[in-house]
Amino acid sequence: MLNGLYVMDPNRFDDVYGPQARAAIERHLAIPSPPLTADRLTPDVLADLQVLVTGWGAPRLDAELLAAAPKLSLVLYGAGSIRPLVTPEMWARGVRVTSAAIANATPVAEFALSQILYALKHGWRYVLAARAAAAPAARGPEIGAYGAVVGLVSLGATGLATARLLAHHDLVVQAYDPYADPAQAGRLGVRLVGLAELFATSDVVSLHAPLTPETRGIVGAGLLESMKPDATLINTARGGLVDEAALVDVLGRRTDLFAVLDVTDPEPPVTGSPLFTMPNIVVTPHVAGSLGHERRRHGQAMADELARYVAGEPLLYEITESGLARRA
CATH class of the missing domain: 3.40.50.720 (NAD(P)-binding Rossmann-like Domain)
Known part of the structure; x- marks a missing residue:
């Protein structure tokens, strides 16, 4: 069992990670607390973190956060562009990140x-x-x-x-x-x-x-x-x-x-x-993208990615530093 945390905007958490996705995620992750916001991440909370489950309102993975989370190896980002959270330090540390942008x-x-x-x-x-x-x-x-x-x-x-x-x-x-x-x-x-x-x-x-x-x-x-x-x-x-x-x-x-x-x-x-x-x-007021429970596609995609990660299989939606640079 890996150690995980849900960290994101609480107003969107249930829309993204509904009961089905959470059940699938928690088959592989021990999550010791209710969902947190980025401002509540303290060193003691991060010390044993291996898998960050997030989405809108994700924390930026800067040097300070990474130093407090030495075991972090995977980020499941149940939203679109990962640019708000990635940093050069994250890539250098080898933390893997997968995104629900395709969903x-x-x-x-x-x-x-x-x-x-x-x-x-x-x-x-x-x-x-x-x-x-x-x-x-x-x-x-x-x-x-x-x-x-x-x-x-x-x-x-x-x-x-x-x-x-x-x-x-x-x-x-x-x-x-x-x-x-x-x-x-x-x-x-x-x-x-x-x-x-x-x-x-x-x-x-x-x-x-x-x-x-x-x-x-x-x-x-x-x-x-x-x-x-x-x-x-x-x-x-x-x-x-x-x-x-x-x-x-x-x-x-x-x-x-x-x-x-x-x-x-x-x-x-x-x-x-x-x-x-x-x-x-x-x-129209930017309604084409995922709204309400449509966002549960994102959470299910991330649950499926976690299952692949645990099984040692390739991640379907992994984003690499070079791949992100090509998109830019």
């Missing part, structure tokens, strides 16, 4: 799929038009889903998950990702194209890229202007990918275009932002 791809992909199909039916357009007029909206030339072209920006975890869901529909799927595996894309029926071609030829463009210095503002006026008539932009990734001033300008002039923004920059938008009042933009 979070599922609800994002489900949300993206729903918005892609809804966009091809002009769903939001009719809702907003009817509300503004207090009368039935006039029907327009809907695209429909059959044979429509959907463009995905990035084939990372969420992009791939979205592509897998789209494969069940009669759509043409293309993607821009300079790091994508062409063979993997081919198996999913996804055609790899350049970014300019993707925007110019897609009926719906769905963003799934990470936010890096290279991708910040990547969707600017030129790409937006190039979009097909009646096309829709969906962003469930990061608000900073889109130049929002350009978005407001272009969609203010091209009222045939539409945008569904689940993320913005800043987030939430400032009070009075035109994003809330423009007739061809809808903003």
Whole structure:
């Protein structure tokens, strides 16, 4: 039996580590206390710690914490990006870390799929038009889903998950990702194209890229202007990918275009932002990712990783220092 601790935001603990996941984890870990917050980690609490079970609100694994936890060998991170907790000292110590980021791809992909199909039916357009007029909206030339072209920006975890869901529909799927595996894309029926071609030829463009210095503002006026008539932009990734001033300008002039923004920059938008009042933009409050008990996928993924660790098997979701650097 290994020694473990639950350490994370108490408001999210039960959402992530539900009864099933906790039972599976506690078959392998002796956990001497209720869940703790990072500010309650004292040297005596950390002295025998071997496995840290965490998520949102995780402690940063700096030199001071590592010195107090000499036996720590594994971190189970039931959330997405591990950047808030990792440090050079952690990597140097050889502490292994595995993340539930892949589990979070599922609800994002489900949300993206729903918005892609809804966009091809002009769903939001009719809702907003009817509300503004207090009368039935006039029907327009809907695209429909059959044979429509959907463009995905990035084939990372969420992009791939979205592509897998789209494969069940009669759509043409293309993607821009300079790091994508062409063979993997081919198996999913996804055609790899350049970014300019993707925007110019897609009926719906769905963003799934990470936010890096290279991708910040990547969707600017030129790409937006190039979009097909009646096309829709969906962003469930990061608000900073889109130049929002350009978005407001272009969609203010091209009222045939539409945008569904689940993320913005800043987030939430400032009070009075035109994003809330423009007739061809809808903003949702960052709901695409795991919510409520959807987060229990994260906890179950970490319970499964712990079972593999104890059995001496490879970890499916382990993140290495070199792998994290490549993602950046």
